[in-house]
Amino acid sequence: MIDFERLKTAMGELDNDTVVALLEKLMAEGGEGADQALAACQEGMNTVGDLFESGEYFVADLIFAGELMTQAMDIIKPAIVASAGGNVGKMLLCTVQGDMHDIGKNIVKAMLEAGGVEVVDLGIDVAPEAIVKAAKEQGVKVIGLSGVLTLAIDSMKATVEAFKKAGLRDDVKILIGGAPVTGEYCSYVGADAWSLNAAKGVEICRSWLN
Numbered sequence: 592m593i594d595f596e597r598l599k600t601a602m603g604e605l606d607n608d609t610v611v612a613l614l615e616k617l618m619a620e621g622g623e624g625a626d627q628a629l630a631a632c633q634e635g636m637n638t639v640g641d642l643f644e645s646g647e648y649f650v651a652d653l654i655f656a657g658e659l660m661t662q663a664m665d666i667i668k669p670a671i672v673a674s675a676g677g678n679v680g681k682m683l684l685c686t687v688q689g690d691m692h693d694i695g696k697n698i699v700k701a702m703l704e705a706g707g708v709e710v711v712d713l714g715i716d717v718a719p720e721a722i723v724k725a726a727k728e729q730g731v732k733v734i735g736l737s738g739v740l741t742l743a744i745d746s747m748k749a750t751v752e753a754f755k756k757a758g759l760r761d762d763v764k765i766l767i768g769g770a771p772v773t774g775e776y777c778s779y780v781g782a783d784a785w786s787l788n789a790a791k792g793v794e795i796c797r798s799w800l801n
């Protein structure tokens with residue numbers, strides 16, 4: 592088993608070589624502990640965020656962190672996306688308007704697909720009206736909204752409002768996720784459910800689609 596504390600520190604220090612070496616070791620040993628590795632990488636990203644806020648890291652470091660996190664996920668993805676089997680249906684997923692962060696969304700997407708859910712990925716910075724339009728066109732009843740910035744909460748709320756305005760709110764189930772999301776925000780947004788945990792999100796979507 593690899594040293595997860597070391598992985599977290601290496602991620603926070605943007606030590607590319609150590610992160611890759613540790614994750615490749617984990618995969619070479621059969622992939623056990625991939626979930627813990629994902630959590631350690633996320634904690635490392637929190638360190639990056641803290642150092643950015645305190646002025647020690649700059650936007651260029653955030654960009655590098657994003658690339659490193661993507662690379663890390665590509666290595667361990669085969670071990671975290673355990674297949675739940677059986678196609679259960681189709682849903683929409685995107686990062687909401689104003690937010691360009693997509694690493695978390697892409698992890699959720701990979702896990703949904705492995706869990707038998709067909710995902711229509713609308714990408715990043717998606718306007719509420721575009722989400723409603725896509726839901727109509729695709730005949731989709733489950734919507735997953737991702738957001739990492741605080742402002743994403745208001746975009747999520749605007750998306751729910753757009754479904755109401757289109758007279759479709761009762762026809763769809765809306766799940767929100769991403770770092771700032773809480774139960775309180777879920778009520779504020781008017782979503783049906785929330786989760787910070789990708790695996791839990793897959794469970795919720797599968798139950799709605801079933």
Ligand code: B12
Binds near residue numbers: 633698
């Ligand atoms: C990498 C990064 C970037 C990269 C993103 C690259 C990319 N392709 O995504 C780049 C460089 C583009 C970036 C830009 C910016 N960033 Co940035 N970024 C980060 C950083 C370091 C990591 C984010 C990340 O990928 N985390 C790892 C993933 C795996 O975690 P996650 O997104 O939370 O997803 C998990 C769960 O939340 C959940 N989940 C996510 N979505 C969903 C959806 C559903 C439906 C479900 C069920 C679950 C779920 O599952 C995932 C897997 O477990 C964070 C710091 C942090 N603490 O996270 C700052 C951070 C998010 N960024 C921040 C800021 C300020 C910015 C900029 C404004 C900087 C600037 N001055 O330009 C811009 C904003 C651009 C924009 N409009 O979006 C702030 C946000 C502050 C705030 N509260 O609003 C943070 C918190 C850093 C900080 N502490 O200051 N950033």
